[in-house]
Amino acid sequence: MTTLTIEAREVRRRERLETIEKSLDRRHAKERRFRRMGLAAVTTGMVLVVILFSSILMRGLPAFWQATFYLDIHFDPEVVQVEARPVQEAGERAADFRDRDLAWQSQVGLVNWQQLIDDALEAELGEEIEARQTRDLRALVTSGERRALRDRFIDDPSLLGETKRLKLLASANVDVWIKGNIDRDLPDAQQQLSAQTREWADALHERGVIRNAFSTALFLNPDSRSSLASAGLAGAFMGSLFMMLIVIVLSVPIGVASAVYLEEFAPKNRLTDLIEININNLAAVPSIVFGLLGAAIFIGYLRLPLSAPLVGGLVLTLMTLPTIIIATRASLRSIPPSIRQAALGIGASRIQTVFHHVLPLALPGILTGSILGVAQALGETAPLLLIGMNAFVSNVPGSPLDQATALPVQIYLWQGNELRNFFEARTSAAIIVLLALMLSLNALAIWLRKKFETRW
Amino acid sequence: MSFSKSTLGITVAASLAVGFSTSAMARETIQIAGSSTVLPFASIVAEEFGGSFPQFNTPVVGSGGSGGGLRQFCQGVGENTIDIANASRAIRSGEVENCKANGVEEVLEVMFGYDGIVFASRADRDSFALTPRHLFAAAAAEVPVDGEMVENPYTRWSDIDSDLPDQEIVLVIPASNHGTREVFEERVIHPGCDTYDEVQQLDDDARGEFCNALRGDGRIIEIAGDYTETLARLDAQADAVGVFGLSFYDQNRDRLQVATVDGVTPSLDTIGSGEYPVSRPLFFYVKGEHLDVIPGLAEYTEFFLNEMISGYGSPLEDAGLIPMDDDERASALEQFQARTVATGE
Numbered sequence: 001m002t003t004l005t006i007e008a009r010e011v012r013r014r015e016r017l018e019t020i021e022k023s024l025d026r027r028h029a030k031e032r033r034f035r036r037m038g039l040a041a042v043t044t045g046m047v048l049v050v051i052l053f054s055s056i057l058m059r060g061l062p063a064f065w066q067a068t069f070y071l072d073i074h075f076d077p078e079v080v081q082v083e084a085r086p087v088q089e090a091g092e093r094a095a096d097f098r099d100r101d102l103a104w105q106s107q108v109g110l111v112n113w114q115q116l117i118d119d120a121l122e123a124e125l126g127e128e129i130e131a132r133q134t135r136d137l138r139a140l141v142t143s144g145e146r147r148a149l150r151d152r153f154i155d156d157p158s159l160l161g162e163t164k165r166l167k168l169l170a171s172a173n174v175d176v177w178i179k180g181n182i183d184r185d186l187p188d189a190q191q192q193l194s195a196q197t198r199e200w201a202d203a204l205h206e207r208g209v210i211r212n213a214f215s216t217a218l219f220l221n222p223d224s225r226s227s228l229a230s231a232g233l234a235g236a237f238m239g240s241l242f243m244m245l246i247v248i249v250l251s252v253p254i255g256v257a258s259a260v261y262l263e264e265f266a267p268k269n270r271l272t273d274l275i276e277i278n279i280n281n282l283a284a285v286p287s288i289v290f291g292l293l294g295a296a297i298f299i300g301y302l303r304l305p306l307s308a309p310l311v312g313g314l315v316l317t318l319m320t321l322p323t324i325i326i327a328t329r330a331s332l333r334s335i336p337p338s339i340r341q342a343a344l345g346i347g348a349s350r351i352q353t354v355f356h357h358v359l360p361l362a363l364p365g366i367l368t369g370s371i372l373g374v375a376q377a378l379g380e381t382a383p384l385l386l387i388g389m390n391a392f393v394s395n396v397p398g399s400p401l402d403q404a405t406a407l408p409v410q411i412y413l414w415q416g417n418e419l420r421n422f423f424e425a426r427t428s429a430a431i432i433v434l435l436a437l438m439l440s441l442n443a444l445a446i447w448l449r450k451k452f453e454t455r456w
Numbered sequence: 457m458s459f460s461k462s463t464l465g466i467t468v469a470a471s472l473a474v475g476f477s478t479s480a481m482a483r484e485t486i487q488i489a490g491s492s493t494v495l496p497f498a499s500i501v502a503e504e505f506g507g508s509f510p511q512f513n514t515p516v517v518g519s520g521g522s523g524g525g526l527r528q529f530c531q532g533v534g535e536n537t538i539d540i541a542n543a544s545r546a547i548r549s550g551e552v553e554n555c556k557a558n559g560v561e562e563v564l565e566v567m568f569g570y571d572g573i574v575f576a577s578r579a580d581r582d583s584f585a586l587t588p589r590h591l592f593a594a595a596a597a598e599v600p601v602d603g604e605m606v607e608n609p610y611t612r613w614s615d616i617d618s619d620l621p622d623q624e625i626v627l628v629i630p631a632s633n634h635g636t637r638e639v640f641e642e643r644v645i646h647p648g649c650d651t652y653d654e655v656q657q658l659d660d661d662a663r664g665e666f667c668n669a670l671r672g673d674g675r676i677i678e679i680a681g682d683y684t685e686t687l688a689r690l691d692a693q694a695d696a697v698g699v700f701g702l703s704f705y706d707q708n709r710d711r712l713q714v715a716t717v718d719g720v721t722p723s724l725d726t727i728g729s730g731e732y733p734v735s736r737p738l739f740f741y742v743k744g745e746h747l748d749v750i751p752g753l754a755e756y757t758e759f760f761l762n763e764m765i766s767g768y769g770s771p772l773e774d775a776g777l778i779p780m781d782d783d784e785r786a787s788a789l790e791q792f793q794a795r796t797v798a799t800g801e
Contacts, residue, residue: 105510143771147507182710190579190709225499226771303536306487307516391489391518392499394506403485403516416682418496418707 056435060428066215066229067170067178069141069204071120074163075153079115082108085157108154113146114138117168124209125200136196140204142171144227169217170210172228172422174201178210181421192421218429222396223410228419233430235396239309239389239404240378246313246400247320247377252370254317255324262325263332264354283322290319291383299387306388307403315387316377323376327369331362364452371445375438381408407434483535486515486753490525490542491635492682493571493701494738497772498542501760504771505752508759512752517542519682522635526741529563530555533745539753541741544571544635549800562744565798566757567788568766570778572702572727573639573734576712578690582621584697584715588733590616592648594625595676597669600654608671624675626696628689631678639736640699641668644717647733687711702727703776728778735778744795761789 086104088097121137122129129137145168152166153159173192176182178201188195204210221232266272294315298304304311335358343353359366384390390409397404405413411430417423488498499517506514520528522543529541530551547563555563575586593616598605613620630636649655649667658666670676677696679685683704690696690712697715702722705712714722717733726732740760747753759765766772767779780788 102511106508109508109510186710192707192709224503225496226503299536303534305483306536306538307518388487388489388518391487391516392495392502393516394499394503394514395485403487416492416684418683418704420684420687420708421710 056428056431059425060430060432062179063425063429064215064218064432065212066217067175067205067210068213068215069121069168069170069210071117071124071166071168071209072163073116073120073149073166073168075159075161076116076119077161079119080111080153080160082111082157085154105154108150111150113149116149117141117146124204133196136194136200139171139193139197140174140200142169142227142229144224144230145169147227148230167213169215169229170201172419174210175229176421177201178205178212181425218426219433222394223392223405223413224394225392225417228417228422231414231426233407233410233433235393236405236407236410236430237433238397239312239393240406242309242397242400242404243313243316243406244374244378246310247316247374248370250313250317251320251324251373255321255370255373256328256366258321259325259328259332260354260359263329264358265350279322279325283326286382287319287380288382288386290315291386293318294383295386305401305403307391307393307405308401309389309397309404309406310400311387312384312389312404312406313400315383316380319380319383320373320377323373324366324370327373328362328366331365331369332358334365335361364449367448367452368445371441371448375441375445378441379408379434379438381406381412384409385412407437484751485513486540486750486756487518487538488515488540488542488740489518489520489528489538490540490740491522491544491738492519493522493544493634493636494542494740495519496703496775497569497738497766497777498540498740498760500771500775501756501765504765505756505759509752509755512755515540515752515756521633523633526551527554529741529743530558530560532558533560533743535749537743539743539746539750540756543739543741544736545638546737546739547741547798547800552798552800560743560745561797562747562795563798564742564744564792564795565739566742566761566792567737567739567780567784568760568777569738569772569780570727570735571738571776572722572732572778573636573643573736574700574702574705574722575697575715575717576690576700576705577697577715578694579709579711579713581694581713582623583713584613584620585719586620586715586717588644588648588717589651590620590648591627591644592651592667595627595629595645595670596649596667597671598666600652603654605654605666608673611675624695626675626677626693628677628679628686628696628698630686630699631680633680635736636699636701639734643734643736645670701776702778706776724773724778738777741798742792744797757792758789761785761792 083104086097086100088094118129118134118137121140148168149166170178174197177184177193177198182192191198193201201210217230218232219237220234221230222235224231262272262276294311298311298314299306304314339357339361340353343357344350348356384406388403389405390413391403391405392413393403393405395402407430411427411434414423414427414430486502488502495517498515502515502517506512518525518538522541522545525538525541526543526547528538531537547565552563555561575584575591577584590613593599593608593610594613596608599608599610600606601609610616610625612622613625614622616625629640632638646667649663655663655666677689679689683698683700686698686700687704687708690698698712700712702724705714705722716722720726720732722732722734727735742753742757763782763785764770766777767785770779773779
């Protein structure tokens with residue numbers, strides 16, 4: 001009887017083992033499949049990111065170096081015929097002095113600065129340049145450099161009669177030619193530079209007069225269209241900086257305050273539910289809608305200036321607010337209730353509980369959310385197009401009220417420039433600069449989170 | 457509770473204060489917007505202007521197309537409206553009326569040169585020798601065949617004329633927000649349409665309607681952006697023929713080859729002499745009401761018309777503008793200085 005039962009049990013046990021083993025194989029296979037799929041997804045993502053980054057880096061990195069002339073410029077008194085810079089006399093009104101100084105600057109502006117560059121090039125080439133070749137010669141150095149010479153002289157009039165070794169940017173087309181961004185075997189009719197200019201450029205390149213030097217112009221100059229080679233990102237960078245300052249100053253306090261109120265103080269009723277739903281919906285509103293809103297309210301109704309970082313900053317603030325509110329609320333919610341109960345239990349008021357205990361613990365989350373929101377605003381283009389921030393601005397803005405562009409808009413503008421051979425690389429370089437800024441902001445967010453993170 | 461409220465109050469008050477204080481401040485920088493064809497020229501002038509006049513700020517030049525620029529221009533008088541609208545076509549009478557309705561009475565027209573419109577295809581493809589008739593046949597919704605209007609049957613250029621390359625018909629043209637589109641229709645499509653006897657027999661209304669109808673089967677691609685977008689189309693569709701400004705083609709000669717129209721190759725010379733048929737004058741419109749308010753506005757206009765800036769051998773000619781002759785230049789300047797108000801076309 002008992003043996004039978006034992007045998008029966010044994011049989012049943014074996015059967016059970018078999019079923020388990022069979023199903024175990026199936027379950028393991030399932031897990032392996034899932035792992036493989038996950039791995040494949042990650043690999044695809046990584047490969048795409050690597051392709052994206054390497055294509056941008058490959059195109060953009062060469063643009064950080066630019067064909068540059070190393071020339072001995074002689075500030076020839078024969079050419080530079082100007083009086084000494086006026087000095088403010090005793091008893092002279094500031095306005096009068098300013099007028100005299102402006103008159104002097106205009107006079108300096110009328111000097112044929114191009115002649116100095118022409119002379120230096122002629123000396124370097126060691127041949128007589130005929131009048132008909134002037135155009136070919138002037139195609140070598142970018143046209144903005146004569147103004148740079150003028151500005152250098154205005155800053156330091158003692159240069160008169162001196163010879164100074166200066167770095168002058170080659171024109172965009174010479175840069176394209178030297179770097180081989182245009183097919184060098186194309187016939188004359190399809191080349192941008194004349195045969196003579198190309199020959200000179202090659203000769204000067206060989207002798208080290210033209211070198212590929214690190215381009216400070218890309219970082220220090222504002223945008224330019226009359227002198228393409230000197231186009232830089234300084235104006236757009238300052239525009240973006242002003243906008244980000246406005247975004248931080250406005251959206252972080254407003255966002256954090258709203259989140260704290262909604263999470264810690266507000267009664268839970270229909271109204272707060274409605275507000276909550278609306279905030280979540282606002283976070284999903286396409287950014288271009290904020291641009292339309294900004295154009296209608298800030299420019300149309302409040303009559304704020306066009307193309308100003310102030311308006312851009314306000315529009316981006318509207319866009320960033322929901323992100324910051326949601327991030328802050330999530331981070332407040334993740335603080336264990338025991339902290340609040342403990343504080344209340346030893347007699348702290350609600351406001352003391354929030355500001356002495358909850359907020360400091362929620363800080364890493366709030367900071368991360370805010371920085372990511374600001375980084376997102378930094379990369380935003382669409383709303384800015386609607387408030388006139390896609391204009392060509394060749395000044396570096398000095399305040400949030402001056403007209404400006406922003407970094408992502410500058411990328412868009414360069415992408416549309418006619419001289420594709422030069423600006424394809426320049427655009428990628430601008431993308432690299434913007435990406436670097438974004439990555440450093442994100443790195444800052446991660447660092448702050450790690451630094452202030454509390455575990456319990 | 458009080459903390460969050462007061463912070464909110466302070467920030468809102470601060471932002472409003474910033475807002476109102478700025479609206480009271482005078483704008484010192486000329487603000488320009490409009491045609492993307494004129495944009496490169498206007499930008500160069502703006503930069504040179506800022507460089508030559510230390511007492512004025514460098515004007516700011518935006519885009520938006522001729523129509524978009526004029527719409528912005530006609531929004532009214534005041535510091536948050538633009539001072540100058542660039543246009544690659546003359547202002548329309550409807551736009552002048554719209555301006556008047558918003559208080560812009562003094563619309564001063566300044567013509568400053570010419571631009572050619574060219575048809576270009578990829579440099580690695582066959583070259584084209586086009587006529588307006590070819591282009592109409594390629595673009596129209598219906599074409600006359602043996603006295604009857606039939607749906608456009610042509611799919612390859614060689615179907616239209618056996619001398620044309622045996623290539624798919626794909627024509628990339630500017631969308632109607634561009635002034636270039638109007639010139640394309642007036643100087644190419646309409647003359648091409650009129651070469652058909654069947655069209656000549658139609659009355660004016662029917663003819664206009666017939667000639668303006670472009671095919672909708674995907675062989676005409678309209679580009680609302682700028683010429684780089686057209687160029688990108690040509691990169692993607694090797695057979696496409698694109699409409700470009702002469703200056704754009706000029707700076708991308710390594711990638712593009714230009715088609716002759718009526719046997720004439722477009723160049724500064726042939727367009728300047730009027731031999732090449734598809735050219736148009738370029739304009740900008742100055743808001744007279746702003747002349748005494750925004751510093752440098754009159755100086756900018758006169759500087760633009762200076763021969764050193766927009767004449768032969770000037771930076772604008774280098775950038776692809778076809779300069780006006782001396783008489784035209786003098787009359788444009790005179791018209792501006794006399795503050796002659798534009799009436800529109």
